[in-house]
Amino acid sequence: MAADKSWKTAFAIYLQPRVVxxxxxxxxxxxxxxxxxxxxxxxxxxxxxxxxxxxxxxWVGVIYSIKVFWAPVIDRLPIPLLTRLLGKxxxxxxxxxxxxxxxxxxxxxxxxxxxxxxxxLLAVGVAFCSATQDVVIDAFRIETADAxxxxxxxxxxxxxxxxxxxxxxxxxxxxxxYSSWNSAYxxxxxxxxxxxxxxxxxxEPEHRRVESARKVESRLESALGxxxxxxxxxxxxxxFTDAVLSPFVEFFSRNGRTGLIILLLVAVYKMSDITMGVxxxxxxxxxxxxxxxxAEISKVFxxxxxxxxxxxxxxxxxxxxxxxxxxxxxVMVVATNLLFAVLALSEPSKLLxxxxxxxxxxxxxxxxxxxxxxxxxxxxxxxxxxxxxxFSSLMTLPAxxxxxxxxxxxxxxxxxxxxxxxxxxGLPAISLxxxxxxxxxxxxxxxxxx
Numbered sequence: 305m306a307a308d309k310s311w312k313t314a315f316a317i318y319l320q321p322r323v324v325x326x327x328x329x330x331x332x333x334x335x336x337x338x339x340x341x342x343x344x345x346x347x348x349x350x351x352x353x354x355x356x357x358x359x360x361x362x363w364v365g366v367i368y369s370i371k372v373f374w375a376p377v378i379d380r381l382p383i384p385l386l387t388r389l390l391g392k393x394x395x396x397x398x399x400x401x402x403x404x405x406x407x408x409x410x411x412x413x414x415x416x417x418x419x420x421x422x423x424x425l426l427a428v429g430v431a432f433c434s435a436t437q438d439v440v441i442d443a444f445r446i447e448t449a450d451a452x453x454x455x456x457x458x459x460x461x462x463x464x465x466x467x468x469x470x471x472x473x474x475x476x477x478x479x480x481x482y483s484s485w486n487s488a489y490x491x492x493x494x495x496x497x498x499x500x501x502x503x504x505x506x507x508e509p510e511h512r513r514v515e516s517a518r519k520v521e522s523r524l525e526s527a528l529g530x531x532x533x534x535x536x537x538x539x540x541x542x543x544f545t546d547a548v549l550s551p552f553v554e555f556f557s558r559n560g561r562t563g564l565i566i567l568l569l570v571a572v573y574k575m576s577d578i579t580m581g582v583x584x585x586x587x588x589x590x591x592x593x594x595x596x597x598x599a600e601i602s603k604v605f606x607x608x609x610x611x612x613x614x615x616x617x618x619x620x621x622x623x624x625x626x627x628x629x630x631x632x633x634x635v636m637v638v639a640t641n642l643l644f645a646v647l648a649l650s651e652p653s654k655l656l657x658x659x660x661x662x663x664x665x666x667x668x669x670x671x672x673x674x675x676x677x678x679x680x681x682x683x684x685x686x687x688x689x690x691x692x693x694x695f696s697s698l699m700t701l702p703a704x705x706x707x708x709x710x711x712x713x714x715x716x717x718x719x720x721x722x723x724x725x726x727x728x729x730g731l732p733a734i735s736l737x738x739x740x741x742x743x744x745x746x747x748x749x750x751x752x753x754x
Contacts, residue, residue: 314619317456322449325506326457329441330464331471332499336404336434338472339411339492340364340427346477347485351416361424364431369701371435375693376547378439391508393444398503400440403433405496412489437499442696443689446680447509455621455629458676459614462669466607471495517686520554521546551687551694558684562743566682569736570695571702573675576637576730577668578703580644580723582710587644587719591652601658606665613669620670621677627744630678631737633671638730640664645723675699 317323338344341362348358378396382388386395407430414423445457472492479488525531530541556563588598620629643660650656679699683691706729713722 311619311623314622315615317453317618317622318460318615320453320456323453323456323460325502326445326460327464327467328498328502329444330461331468332401332464332496332502333434333438333441333461334465334468335472335492335495335499336408336430336437338469339408339476339489340431340434343472343476344427347480347488348416350480350485353416353420357420361427364424364427367428367431368435368438369697371439372690372693372697374436375439375690376551376687378436378443379551379687379689380543380547390503392511393440393447394503394506394508397437397440397444398500400433400437401496401499401503404430404437405493405500407433408489408493408496412486412493414486416485438696439689439693442680442692444506444509446683446688446692447511447685448507451626451677451681452622454677454680455626455673456615456618458673458680459611459618459669461676462614462673463611466611470607512685514684514686516558517550517554517684520557521550524550524553547690551684551690554684554687555682555691562740565736565740565743567698569733569740570679570698572729572736573634573671573733574699575703575706576641576726576733577671578700579707579710579729580641580664580726582707583714583719583722584644586711586714587648588657590719591647591657593652593654593657597654597657601654602661605658605662609662609665610669613666613671614673615669616666617670617673618677621674626674626678626681627737627741629670629674631734631741633667633674634730634733634737636667637671638727638734640667641723641727641730645720645727648719648723 341364344361345358348361349355382392383395383399386399389395390398407426410426411423411430414426416423441461445461446454449457476485476488476492479491522531524545525542528541528545530538530545533539533542559566584602585598588602589595593601617629617633620632640660640663643663647656647660679692679695682695710722710726713725717725
């Protein structure tokens with residue numbers, strides 16, 4: 305995208321209806337998340353459920369990390385009648401949202417002491433529908449707008465998601481305090497109507513046949529000897545090949561060896577941010593800040609600075625394209641982690657804490673919206689749900705694994721060395737972005753040669 309676009313034009317993208325709609329879809333995606341995690345844990349503990357049992361409930365979160373396994377079904381399988389009425393994406397979106405609302409309503413009607421097993425099953429059901437909704441919304445977002453809108457749509461999604469987290473966190477606590485946890489979950493179930501109404505009013509994106517993807521499927525079917533589809537077994541094998549294997553083969557057919565560099569970047573881009581985040585709250589407490597200080601500074605400043613960073617990232621994508629903002633985001637995340645190292649050596653100060661948290665959330669919001677725009681551009685419209693689900697899983701799983709060693713580093717070397725380490729973890733991402741920018745420029749130069 306040309307860099308001569310004005311900032312007014314860049315930020316005006318947030319007035320586009322397709323961008324505004326992502327606020328409501330982001331809200332619908334964010335609402336169930338805490339309701340099967342920390343809010344549910346608080347409810348169970350408040351009812352006197354043992355901490356050991358509550359810990360087992362955290363395994364519900366695994367569902368969000370394995371959504372790539374059923375994303376091919378969402379890409380391929382129509383829902384009887386509903387798909388004909390609403391289209392490929394909206395039908396799955398509506399089904400997932402109704403499932404979330406029914407699951408939350410079911411949880412609201414339970415006695416946590418006598419029906420704990422049913423509560424766990426419903427929590428798993430809500431998480432499954434929620435992860436399914438995430439897959440469909442990502443696919444819908446990518447297919448409904450071209451690349452220059454993706455950063456802004458990601459920023460709008462982040463805004464809606466953050467508002468939903470407040471609703472499902474602090475909002476549910478307030479309702480439970482003045483009424484009951486059952487009432488809180490009933491209200492949350494009713495609030496899912498925001499997503500349902502939005503889905504019903506949106507326009508289904510256009511689905512065009514991608515000829516290059518069809519050729520990949522034909523070649524793969526021939527190579528595996530199932531192209532004839534004469535028997536039931538061959539038809540099943542061909543369907544599995546087209547839905548599950550072809551998205552990965554198509555990605556490498558389109559990107560060649562550069563595809564390996566891209567996947568490596570996807571795996572490491574969020575490592576610095578996630579690694580640091582694991583130890584953030586323990587660090588604040590160990591510095592001597594009260595829980596009230598942390599809540600007021602990290603939540604208030606964190607919320608608004610994350611939204612501001614995401615909005616800026618979306619505007620930068622409109623103005624400069626994806627790659628330069630992607631590089632800026634990776635550099636900013638590394639730099640703000642170094643600010644935490646400075647904070648570790650300084651006397652505790654609320655002003656300094658607010659400044660560091662503001663910088664961290666601004667950089668994190670910017671990097672997130674730009675990175676989502678980048679990932680969106682990597683997908684083929686023939687396999688949007690499957691490929692993006694793969695990217696989003698790859699984006700978090702290695703980083704979460706590395707984050708598990710964060711406490712070990714702190715215990716052995718202290719917070720100062722830990723934050724230096726967390727910054728260093730982000731250097732490979734900077735190097736890979738620079739490498740991809742260089743390859744992109746060389747490819748353009750070769751294309752312009754007579």
